Amino acid sequence: MESKKFRLCKLFCAGLILIGAILSAPVQTSAFSEQVIQHGATGDDVVELQARLQYAGYYNKTIDGVFGWSTYWALRNFQYEFGMEIDGVAGQQAKDKLASITKFDKAFVMRQIQEGNTFTYYGGTPQENQVKKRGNGGGGGSNNAKAPNTSAVNVPNGYSQNDIKLMANAVHGEARGEPYVGQVAVAAVILNRVEDASFPNTISGVIFEPRAFTAVADGQIWLTPDETAEQAVLDAINGWDPSGGAIYYFNPNTATSPWIWGRPQIKTIGEHIFCM
Amino acid sequence: MYKWVIIGVLALALTGTAFWGYNERQEKNDIKIQAENNYQRSFHELTYRIDTLHDKIGATLAMNSRDSLSPQLAEIWRLSSEAHTDVGQLPLALLPFEKTEKFLTNIGDFTYKTAVRDLDKEPLSDEEMQRLEKLHDNAGQIKDELRNVQNTVLGDNLHWTDVELALSDDEPDHSDNTIISSFQTVEDTSGGFSDEKEFNSGALPASNEEHKFEGVTGKRINQKQAKTVAAKAFDLNTISGIEGGKSGKGSDVPLYSLSYQKDGESGYADISQKGGHVLTLMMQREREEPKLGLHDAQQKAQDFLEEQKLTEMEMVQSSQYDSVGIFFFVPVQNDVRIYADIVQVKVALDNGDILGYNARDYFMNHHDRNLQKPKLTEKQATEKLNQNVKVQETHLALIENDTHEETLVYEIMGTRNDDDTYRIYVNADTGKEEEIEKQTTTEARFLQST
Numbered sequence: 095m096e097s098k099k100f101r102l103c104k105l106f107c108a109g110l111i112l113i114g115a116i117l118s119a120p121v122q123t124s125a126f127s128e129q130v131i132q133h134g135a136t137g138d139d140v141v142e143l144q145a146r147l148q149y150a151g152y153y154n155k156t157i158d159g160v161f162g163w164s165t166y167w168a169l170r171n172f173q174y175e176f177g178m179e180i181d182g183v184a185g186q187q188a189k190d191k192l193a194s195i196t197k198f199d200k201a202f203v204m205r206q207i208q209e210g211n212t213f214t215y216y217g218g219t220p221q222e223n224q225v226k227k228r229g230n231g232g233g234g235g236s237n238n239a240k241a242p243n244t245s246a247v248n249v250p251n252g253y254s255q256n257d258i259k260l261m262a263n264a265v266h267g268e269a270r271g272e273p274y275v276g277q278v279a280v281a282a283v284i285l286n287r288v289e290d291a292s293f294p295n296t297i298s299g300v301i302f303e304p305r306a307f308t309a310v311a312d313g314q315i316w317l318t319p320d321e322t323a324e325q326a327v328l329d330a331i332n333g334w335d336p337s338g339g340a341i342y343y344f345n346p347n348t349a350t351s352p353w354i355w356g357r358p359q360i361k362t363i364g365e366h367i368f369c370m
Numbered sequence: 371m372y373k374w375v376i377i378g379v380l381a382l383a384l385t386g387t388a389f390w391g392y393n394e395r396q397e398k399n400d401i402k403i404q405a406e407n408n409y410q411r412s413f414h415e416l417t418y419r420i421d422t423l424h425d426k427i428g429a430t431l432a433m434n435s436r437d438s439l440s441p442q443l444a445e446i447w448r449l450s451s452e453a454h455t456d457v458g459q460l461p462l463a464l465l466p467f468e469k470t471e472k473f474l475t476n477i478g479d480f481t482y483k484t485a486v487r488d489l490d491k492e493p494l495s496d497e498e499m500q501r502l503e504k505l506h507d508n509a510g511q512i513k514d515e516l517r518n519v520q521n522t523v524l525g526d527n528l529h530w531t532d533v534e535l536a537l538s539d540d541e542p543d544h545s546d547n548t549i550i551s552s553f554q555t556v557e558d559t560s561g562g563f564s565d566e567k568e569f570n571s572g573a574l575p576a577s578n579e580e581h582k583f584e585g586v587t588g589k590r591i592n593q594k595q596a597k598t599v600a601a602k603a604f605d606l607n608t609i610s611g612i613e614g615g616k617s618g619k620g621s622d623v624p625l626y627s628l629s630y631q632k633d634g635e636s637g638y639a640d641i642s643q644k645g646g647h648v649l650t651l652m653m654q655r656e657r658e659e660p661k662l663g664l665h666d667a668q669q670k671a672q673d674f675l676e677e678q679k680l681t682e683m684e685m686v687q688s689s690q691y692d693s694v695g696i697f698f699f700v701p702v703q704n705d706v707r708i709y710a711d712i713v714q715v716k717v718a719l720d721n722g723d724i725l726g727y728n729a730r731d732y733f734m735n736h737h738d739r740n741l742q743k744p745k746l747t748e749k750q751a752t753e754k755l756n757q758n759v760k761v762q763e764t765h766l767a768l769i770e771n772d773t774h775e776e777t778l779v780y781e782i783m784g785t786r787n788d789d790d791t792y793r794i795y796v797n798a799d800t801g802k803e804e805e806i807e808k809q810t811t812t813e814a815r816f817l818q819s820t
Binding site for chain 2: 127128129130131132133134135136137139154156158160162163164167170183242244245246247248249250251252254255256273274275278291292293294295299300303304305322328329332333334335336338339340357358359360361363368369370
């Protein structure tokens with residue numbers, strides 16, 4: 095009787111230690127970096143945040159490594175449930191709490207993202223049941239380049255990566271030899287035209303308006319744009335307008351129309367004169 | 371014998387070349403005809419739509435019952451928008467045809483605003499009827515001119531592709547091309563009325579055109595002083611190497627545009643001649659892997675704003691694009707976010723340097739505002755929303771509504787079906803939903819199909 099009780103107690107203690115070890119293990123190996131993670135962030139920390147929120151049942155969208163609105167609301171719910179300050183920013187307190195109540199199999203999650211698989215990461219469900227391999231033959235993906243660690247990207251509200259690419263094509267064709275600001279200015283002119291009453295109301299309408307851009311007319315728009323053009327377009331969409339609100343520009347060395355010279359000029363950037 | 375073989379081969383080669391050339395020519399012609407047909411379609415549709423537009427405005431004027439007025443106005447709005455699209459598909463760019471286009475936009479704006487209005491409560495005023503009357507006359511004139519051009523085009527078998535050629539010529543005078551000169555006439559006809567003030571004022575409230583750049587205050591500075599300001603913004607110790615000059619007549623605010631280039635790094639700044647405010651700053655260089663989180667970068671942005679003497683600013687949006695963070699700030703006055711005065715800051719995430727700053731909107735729109743207390747409480751405002759929208763966050767904000775009036779609103783962030791996020795602006799006095807925007811700030815990365 096005595097010995098049995100003692101044995102039971104020993105077992106219980108051992109169990110406690112084991113549970114303690116299991117519970118504390120993820121805390122020590124927590125992969126969150128020092129970063130305070132906030133809305134708009136991208137990368138490994140966001141993947142971990144989303145995965146852990148999903149593990150605990152707060153986040154049910156795709157784990158894509160981009161801190162968007164869904165992640166924001168999920169984090170706020172989590173903060174609310176655990177009596178933390180509800181600010182939608184993952185600081186030390188939130189990260190510690192998450193790490194202590196959830197597990198994170200980094201290798202598994204990262205592999206799914208890099209292979210482009212559709213997957214979830216809920217706690218209490220076997221991992222293999224939560225993965226749907228990406229179609230066409232699997233494994234045939236492009237492993238040549240550095241695989242991205244996120245499966246989504248930030249875009250300015252209402253724009254697709256394709257819209258940005260189309261504009262980048264136009265900017266590259268029109269202004270690839272120009273300084274960076276000159277390229278941003280050309281992108282800004284496209285956007286100013288969309289807003290202007292005398293031009294079409296869409297980006298593609300403005301770009302493909304017959305005779306509006308020489309690069310469109312002679313096919314240079316279909317050259318592959320470099321990264322600079324894409325960055326320039328992104329800056330213009332986000333609000334930068336070094337052209338000063340211009341809706342026309344021309345190269346004084348090649349411009350033949352006397353009409354364009356009559357427009358009120360704003361400024362010169364690189365080879366281009368920008369005007370109203 | 372030998373001679374005949376050569377002659378035979380050459381003859382064969384000649385036939386081959388002729389055949390190939392004929393095919394090429396045929397193909398080129400096909401493509402040219404296709405292009406021509408596209409232009410012709412746009413042109414004939416344009417004339418037809420302007421004609422219908424004219425008739426519809428006339429019908430509206432003759433209409434007595436108010437019930438059918440709104441659909442009629444909506445129809446005119448649709449036609450004007452389609453006509454505008456047609457114009458955009460003709461090779462008229464660089465040809466002064468903008469007055470006609472502005473005219474179409476004006477009709478569109480006017481009919482849209484009246485079509486969506488509750489005409490039972492607020493019928494068309496006498497002034498608006500007069501304007502419609504005038505728009506009717508103008509549309510009639512443009513219609514007549516366009517029908518004339520159309521007649522010439524059909525009668526003389528004129529080609530739009532020739533217009534394209536004529537325009538790409540170095541010849542500055544295009545008056546020998548019939549289409550071009552006829553369109554010039556159309557433009558001259560529209561010129562008389564499209565620029566009239568009444569389209570932009572009258573019943574429409576003042577737009578921000580009228581308080582442009584009130585935020586730019588202070589003493590006039592000279593170029594050297596401007597360079598000192600720029601050097602500070604560029605984080606340089608010296609003004610040597612900074613080049614640039616004054617803006618031209620077309621600039622909406624007099625500026626110094628200054629730039630520098632050194633060791634693969636370039637910088638550009640627009641500085642107001644009055645007061646020496648930095649309106650635009652852009653830096654470009656190669657960047658390394660991000661080492662800084664958005665949160666720390668935001669602090670750098672905030673510090674920079676303070677250096678620029680912009681205080682009481684609240685961060686409203688942050689986004690990471692690879693190795694840069696872009697932050698949107700708005701001033702907050704009596705707990706109200708002033709969206710018209712939005713400022714953007716771009717921070718490098720490899721070392722925390724400021725890569726960009728844009729305060730054009732701030733200086734264009736900023737002025738002393740007398741903000742009234744909202745008539746509705748936050749609870750009353752959220753009750754106006756669709757039942758399916760779950761309210762998550764609420765702020766007071768000042769936005770420009772669709773008639774460019776600064777309006778006090780509750781900015782409500784809500785989700786629908788726990789899925790999509792919406793930003794909803796509810797008028798803080800009337801409870802009207804001024805604007806609803808779906809938030810799509812992330813997109814799945816397209817996988818390269820290589």
